[in-house]
Amino acid sequence: MQSFPYRDGELYCENVPMAKLAEQYGTPLWVYSKSFILGQLKQIQTAFAEVDPVICYSVKANSTLGILRVIRDAGCGFDVVSGGELYRVKAAGGDTSKVVFAGVGKTDEEIRFALENDILMFDVESEQELDAIAAVADSMGKVARVVLRLNPDIDAKTHAKTTTGKKGNKFGMDIERFRELAAKVLRDKRLALKGIHMHLGSPILTTGPYAAAGQKAIEVVEALRLDGHDINWINLGGGFGISYRGNEGLPASAYAEVIVPAVQQAKCRLALEPGRFVVGNSCVLVSKVVYTKREGGKLFVIQDAAMNDLIRPAMYDSFHRVWPVRPATPMPENVEGEIVGCEKTDLVGPVCESSDYFAKDRYLPKMQRGDLVATFSAGAYGTAMSSNYNSRPRATEVLVDGSTVTVIRRRETYADLVAHELS
Numbered sequence: 001m002q003s004f005p006y007r008d009g010e011l012y013c014e015n016v017p018m019a020k021l022a023e024q025y026g027t028p029l030w031v032y033s034k035s036f037i038l039g040q041l042k043q044i045q046t047a048f049a050e051v052d053p054v055i056c057y058s059v060k061a062n063s064t065l066g067i068l069r070v071i072r073d074a075g076c077g078f079d080v081v082s083g084g085e086l087y088r089v090k091a092a093g094g095d096t097s098k099v100v101f102a103g104v105g106k107t108d109e110e111i112r113f114a115l116e117n118d119i120l121m122f123d124v125e126s127e128q129e130l131d132a133i134a135a136v137a138d139s140m141g142k143v144a145r146v147v148l149r150l151n152p153d154i155d156a157k158t159h160a161k162t163t164t165g166k167k168g169n170k171f172g173m174d175i176e177r178f179r180e181l182a183a184k185v186l187r188d189k190r191l192a193l194k195g196i197h198m199h200l201g202s203p204i205l206t207t208g209p210y211a212a213a214g215q216k217a218i219e220v221v222e223a224l225r226l227d228g229h230d231i232n233w234i235n236l237g238g239g240f241g242i243s244y245r246g247n248e249g250l251p252a253s254a255y256a257e258v259i260v261p262a263v264q265q266a267k268c269r270l271a272l273e274p275g276r277f278v279v280g281n282s283c284v285l286v287s288k289v290v291y292t293k294r295e296g297g298k299l300f301v302i303q304d305a306a307m308n309d310l311i312r313p314a315m316y317d318s319f320h321r322v323w324p325v326r327p328a329t330p331m332p333e334n335v336e337g338e339i340v341g342c343e344k345t346d347l348v349g350p351v352c353e354s355s356d357y358f359a360k361d362r363y364l365p366k367m368q369r370g371d372l373v374a375t376f377s378a379g380a381y382g383t384a385m386s387s388n389y390n391s392r393p394r395a396t397e398v399l400v401d402g403s404t405v406t407v408i409r410r411r412e413t414y415a416d417l418v419a420h421e422l423s
């Protein structure tokens with residue numbers, strides 16, 4: 001994590017000490033490294049260069065405008081799953097001709113909004129959705145470009161709440177229905193079938209599921225071409241894993257190695273929808289220790305960041321590296337298991353829920369009131385899932401570029417919390 005190095009015993013983001021940011025902007029504080037995001041995008045662009053992919057960053061991973069602008073400036077498109085996300089892409093100056101629209105429950109209003117903005121294509125998930133898109137397109141005198149989302153029945157071995165490409169979950173359709181709907185599109189002048197979409201789940205830390213999906217895609221594309229379809233897109237979704245614990249994440253080139261040959265064999269264009277891979281390790285959430293206490297034989301460190309800020313541990317049992325900003329013991333490579341000089345600790349927040357924790361039974365250096373704590377890998381599904389639960393204002397987000405710091409979202413005030421309430 002070169003973007004977040006410890007130098008002389010304290011944590012930095014690029015050239016800026018975290019402690020200085022915390023002092024200036026308060027805590028909790030989301031600190032992003034711009035160069036990290038650009039580096040990840042470059043890595044994907046380079047790894048897949050042979051097939052010149054359209055990279056549609058998955059907005060749901062992190063939808064803050066300041067982050068979307070960095071990604072837009074790198075030449076990327078966007079994957080949206082709601083009208084609100086499309087609005088954000090536009091507000092960030094994104095190119096809507098490079099937008100794909102996924103999700104199982106697109107409303108007529110959202111479909112209309114997308115067609116008005118001439119998005120690249122819809123990832124269609126059911127027959128009724130296909131009918132709705134055709135009807136809306138007809139009312140606007142437009143032709144809608146669609147790809148059908150195949151549920152390839154591949155077990156990507158992710159958490160039960162994040163698997164999407166396995167038979168029995170709500171996403172996509174099986175191959176029989178896929179061919180039926182493809183035939184239906186062929187008869188409909190208001191629709192143009194462009195290809196196939198698959199998103200297998202997230203995070204995926206092996207290449208096997210993508211290799212299997214690539215083979216499926218080749219078969220489906222060949223079959224559809226025999227049926228008379230002019231198919232030229234394979235969209236393999238997102239899901240590339242990252243390192244939360246150590247170095248378990250694969251480079252983009254590993255995924256490219258199995259995906260590129262399949263795309264070449266199918267003679268198609270490739271779309272990708274990476275989210276976590278782009279932003280996951282671009283952000284550290286900095287918090288301050290409010291109290292420590294020993295109770296029931298356990299040491300609790302209570303910080304000012306909570307599950308309303310970062311819900312992943314509560315929601316998915318996710319593992320995040322946590323370590324003090326100015327630690328008494330340097331952060332080791334492996335933060336799991338017993339660590340000399342550290343004590344088993346629960347790092348928790350102030351929200352009134354037992355699931356409000358960031359780390360449980362973790363060996364951590366001694367911390368006291370006022371100390372700063374870093375929670376790593378907080379860039380994906382962090383702020384995007386944050387809420388005002390317990391009437392806690394959402395925290396400030398800053399983007400660091402070398403030595404330059406930009407506030408991209410200010411801290412909410414108490415007045416913001418009630419601003420939408422009318423009586």
Ligand SMILES: *Cc1c(COP(=O)(O)O)cnc(C)c1O
Nearest residue numbers: 058102202238239273274275276
């Ligand atoms: C969530 C999602 C993604 C992004 O997944 P990551 O794991 O963040 O890369 C891509 N495509 C679709 C359809 C999604 O629902």
